[in-house]
Amino acid sequence: MKEFKFDVEAVRAQFPACQLKVAGEPIAYLDGPGGTQVPQRVLDAITGYLINDNANEGGNFGASHRTDEVENLAFAAAADFLGCSPQEVGFSNASTQHSYNFSVNIAKTMSPGDEVIITEIDHQCNSQPWRRLGELGFTVKTVRLDPETKQLDFDDYMSKLSDRTKVVAINWAANAIGTVTDVKRFIDAAHEVGAVTVVDAVHYAAHKPVDVKAIGTDVLLCSPYKCFGPHMGLAYMDEKLLASLSFNNAGAEDIAEGSRKFHMGTPQYELMCGMIEAVNFIADIGEKYADCFEDELQGLEGRRRNVVAGMMAIDEYEAPLAAKLRQALYEIPGVTVYGPAEGEERTPTVAFTMEGHTPEEVTEVFGARGINSWHGDFYAIETVAALGLADKGGLIRLGLAPYCTEYDIDRTIATIREIAGV
Ligand SMILES: Cc1ncc(COP(=O)(O)O)c(C=O)c1O
Missing domain, CATH: 3.40.640.10 (Type I PLP-dependent aspartate aminotransferase-like (Major domain))
Known part of the structure; x- marks a missing residue:
């Protein structure tokens, strides 16, 4: 099997929104679970x-x-x-x-x-x-x-x-x-x-x-x-x-x-x-990385095969970045991460709270720095209630997409550490 190395810059080059900046920094689109950006070909x-x-x-x-x-x-x-x-x-x-x-x-x-x-x-x-x-x-x-x-x-x-x-x-x-x-x-x-x-x-x-x-x-x-x-x-x-x-x-x-x-x-x-x-954008990613997932693609053909490969490549790229973010959050005092235990299957969506700061306050700081994120219950009202956060402003949510970079994550971690005062 070919070694997997995702070319994030090739993906970003296709998204006009990835060329935008706030305060001199490329926007970190960590708001993907609310909706992703679109490549030029879709427009x-x-x-x-x-x-x-x-x-x-x-x-x-x-x-x-x-x-x-x-x-x-x-x-x-x-x-x-x-x-x-x-x-x-x-x-x-x-x-x-x-x-x-x-x-x-x-x-x-x-x-x-x-x-x-x-x-x-x-x-x-x-x-x-x-x-x-x-x-x-x-x-x-x-x-x-x-x-x-x-x-x-x-x-x-x-x-x-x-x-x-x-x-x-x-x-x-x-x-x-x-x-x-x-x-x-x-x-x-x-x-x-x-x-x-x-x-x-x-x-x-x-x-x-x-x-x-x-x-x-x-x-x-x-x-x-x-x-x-x-x-x-x-x-x-x-x-x-x-x-x-x-x-x-x-x-x-x-x-x-x-x-x-x-x-x-x-x-x-x-x-x-x-x-x-x-769909064709995902399939083109898949065509590029299909060699990395030969076993999983057995029996699939044409665009369906490439779509499956594309989503596998996206998952393979996003998951370690989300894991890096979670690991950093686990170590910041006053931060509580909400999600399944490490090792369980999950999406690259990271939800957390910060002691002494409401989710709205945290996302306001992010927003001013061009780190796009969401706070609240995201219409998962019962989930947030079951976690005991319904009257506390809910959660802060950061989600990965294939155009997000390690730099986005590093910048976000640094901002969270700054808010936490560490
Ligand atoms: C898990 C889940 N289900 C349903 C929806 C609602 O989708 P739509 O806006 O297409 O109605 C969302 C939107 O955030 C969602 O995340």
């Missing part, structure tokens, strides 16, 4: 569509024909990103919109007394739509987050799962603290009782390759704007579930096929063009 694809091909679909003229083609290319790119067929993917404004859309339409197949399971480690996107179903007479049960291990409590899950459970909505990677859940174990148990599974992969998909067929979920949510694309939602729905549901989409449900069934009105074609290029 060009969006403007190129709006200049040359801007139309609705299904017409008898060039731009409309090309728009039909854009939609097909977008389905193909999304399918390569998630490891499924192009008929099983669709788009929306955001994952939260997909989540509401799916919950309303899956609920039509349920009866009062049926149960839904959500978790304390979820973003509101994957819990709030289901919680609202409680108003319709369904029981909603919440799986506990173990505040010690920062993992979901599988025994608690099993105690709540029954043949009344119709939906299990679960998170793959926690956007607040980076915990990666063994979702396949939860999905297999849900399928034993005949429940539909919805996996929120919004945070996971930004750092690790997704294979929807390998985990066997019925539904999966992710958001291209977390993975170098434009602001939009991308969802997978298994063909059989898709065929069994009817969607509310202003009459088009009768004529729409495959995942077009869950498009609500005219989709964002220009953003689809950007999404295609975000």
